[in-house]
Amino acid sequence: MKPIYEPKGAAKEYGDLALNIYTGCPHRCFYCFAPSVLRRDRERFHSDVRPRENIVEETRRQLEREGITGKLIHLCFTCDPYPTGYDSTPTREIIKLLKEYGNRVQILTKGDGSRDFDLLDANDWYGVTIDGACEWDMYFGKLNVVQEAKAHGIKTWCSYEPVVNAENVLDCIFRFNRSFDKIKIGKLNYHPSNINWKQFGHEAEALCKEWGVDYMIKDSLRAEMERK
Numbered sequence: 001m002k003p004i005y006e007p008k009g010a011a012k013e014y015g016d017l018a019l020n021i022y023t024g025c026p027h028r029c030f031y032c033f034a035p036s037v038l039r040r041d042r043e044r045f046h047s048d049v050r051p052r053e054n055i056v057e058e059t060r061r062q063l064e065r066e067g068i069t070g071k072l073i074h075l076c077f078t079c080d081p082y083p084t085g086y087d088s089t090p091t092r093e094i095i096k097l098l099k100e101y102g103n104r105v106q107i108l109t110k111g112d113g114s115r116d117f118d119l120l121d122a123n124d125w126y127g128v129t130i131d132g133a134c135e136w137d138m139y140f141g142k143l144n145v146v147q148e149a150k151a152h153g154i155k156t157w158c159s160y161e162p163v164v165n166a167e168n169v170l171d172c173i174f175r176f177n178r179s180f181d182k183i184k185i186g187k188l189n190y191h192p193s194n195i196n197w198k199q200f201g202h203e204a205e206a207l208c209k210e211w212g213v214d215y216m217i218k219d220s221l222r223a224e225m226e227r228k
């Protein structure tokens, strides 16, 4: 078993290496691609959430065997490192291991990772997903945790991907631009949407430039922006 792997395709835009800790995710996002990637029944994926078998020990073995060090490792692509309502101790153990071997960690969650901020430092990233399904004031809880991460000296980032409501996301970029050290913006793929991606992409980019935000437009959104 090699828990640490190189993501392919669009996932590569998030990091060179990644690790998935759990078998499923309870957050039930309608656009979740993980069940298809893992070829798992969608309902089972959302309800059967366990640490992958021997994940901590297998990660230690791989780190030792392959001498993986000095890398930025993304947690996680096919699950959430902080599955709400479940014990996230395996995530804590994995972070300890990755850091022990001299790696950096890039977290992306819809949960709350504050319990592990004592393990992270200025070389690590704590990130949250904001898809715009809710209006900006519904994200205050997430922002409080992000501020806590900043207070610990951890770098913070936001994944505005996939965008499900363009207006709400533009509002969030405008209002929260000081909260994040970096933002990444990407479109909703493989689901119907009435968003004008070209217009949205240009408006989002103009906002980032206006407010001096360090931003990245994901390839599929950039392609829409450049469409004639």
Ligand code: SF4
Pocket: 025, 026, 027, 028, 029, 031, 032, 033, 034, 077, 078, 079, 080, 110
């Ligand atoms: S948080 Fe991520 S892994 Fe979990 S259901 Fe949503 S998209 Fe899927």
